[in-house]
Amino acid sequence: MRVITVSGLVETLGPALLRPVLDGADLDVRDVVIAEPGVAPSPGDLLLGVGVTAEDQQELLDRTAAPVAGVVFRGPLAASLTAPPGVAVAEVPAGVSWTRLLWLLRDLAGPGEDHGETLASLADDVAELLDGPVTVEDAAGQVLAYSARQEPSDAGRISSIVGRRIPSDALARLRTKGVYRRLTRGREPIYVPSGPDGRLPRLVVPVRHGTELLGAIWAIVPGPVPPSRVAALDPTLTAVALHLLRLRTQGDAARRLLADRLRALLSGDACDLVPPSPFRVVAVRPGDGLGELLRRHGWRAPYLTSIDGVSYVLVAEQGDALVPGSWAWLRLTAGETGLTVAAGAATGDAPVVSRAQARELLDLLSDRQITTYEDAWPRLVVRRAGAIPTDLLLGGPLPALIAHDAAHGTAYVETLRAWLWEQGNPTAASARLHVHPNTFRYRMRRLLETAPCDLTSAEVRLALTLQLVTL
Secondary structure (H helix, E strand, O other): OOEEHHHHHHHHOOOOOOEEEOOOOOEEEEEHHHHHOOOOOOEEEEEOOOOOOHHHHHHHHOOOOOOOOEEEEEEOOOOOOOOOOOOEEEEEEEOOOOOHHHHHHHHHHHHOOOOOHHHHHHHHHHHHHOOOOOEEEOOOOOEEEEOOOOOOHHHHHHHHHHEOOOOOHHHHHHOOOOHHHHHHOOOOEEEOOOOOOOOOOEEEEEEEEEOEEEEEEEEOOOOOOOOOHHHOOOHHHHHHHHHHHHHHHHHHHHHHHHHHHHHHHHOOOOOOOOOOOOOEEEEEEOOOHHHHHHHHHOOOOOOEEEEEEEEEEEEEEEOOOOOOOEHHHHHHHHHHHHHHHEEEOOOOOOHHHHHHHHHHHHOOOOOOEEEOOOHHHHHHHHHHHHOOOOOOOOOOOEEEEHHHHHHHOHHHHHHHHHHHOOOOHHHHHHHHHOHHHHHHHHHHHHHHHOOOOOOOHHHHHHHHHHHHOOO
């Protein structure tokens, strides 16, 4: 039995087939049944109000209570409709067949099956129709199945099957030709001519559920495919779409479960998740679409969760850049994709500590920076010292420089900051401020005339640094 909730079904099927109306306790759906007068539902049932009129909908809800997972009515529903605590209510839009909805819901909430074997069989059917070898991919480009027929073939097909995804160089060429733009936006099959690198022609057929792209069928073909043969694919495409929808639902449920367990681990709660040892907890920005990005780059089941709006990834400290899920791999992937990554210290038994370190470090990083707690400790020490809840502007030259900048539009405070941060190196300090070294030296002379101080003293430099980090 798959684990899927009412909200999971709504999210999977989308508003074209099922729309949320009233939230419930989001219980696991154990069965999908048609509501019948005098028949008591079982815990976890999702009731379909087939034939229930608008006048009788409230009556059905009044005699329904948790642990029933929810009730589905034909829409549109009255705004005054109320449900017992814990019972979700959804509506099926006008024009959608109850039979079709029941079939889809039972497939999604029913017992699992070997989708890989079924998809391989469907790939064989498509290969026979198109007279060429076929692969079936999900929306992330991962190869899920391929036909038994292998000829004719080329290096791209072999690499895709062996690596379970299209090689990066072939992917780049296809993107340049606009194949993926057309695939994500349209419904029509795309014919891709042969390439100069020996790549054979292909027919790319989008697989969609409503407006959402679930994946694609890639077939090596001898040339353009007649429309009649493409039209013959429709029944098979419907079956492929259903299996991709099921796989996505199963994957979503598994990812939610893993995210919940990881969240418990990083929060210090009881959890049976055993991470690799040693590991790092890594805070990542931006978090939107992070899971899909990690999976697209080869990590099929990333240790990923979100706590208080921050995305965290748990990675193995050991392993090189070719091992998905290792710190070296994440560091390389982040550099290639422009992520901002703050890694807590490597540990074997302190996930809460590593998470706190990563969260603190993330606040210090600008966009696209990547660093570890071990490498950034000086910045963290200075930040913590500057966070002391007291006024550190007790005296010295800084108050006078602040006043002078405000009155005359100078930049003496930032000039002094650059000088301290670059340890008195005028070339590096001027580069930090994007000015000529001579301009920087002139500013330093003028600010020391405005507010004299002994910058040869280590104690003075430390005091000024602490004052500056509080500004």
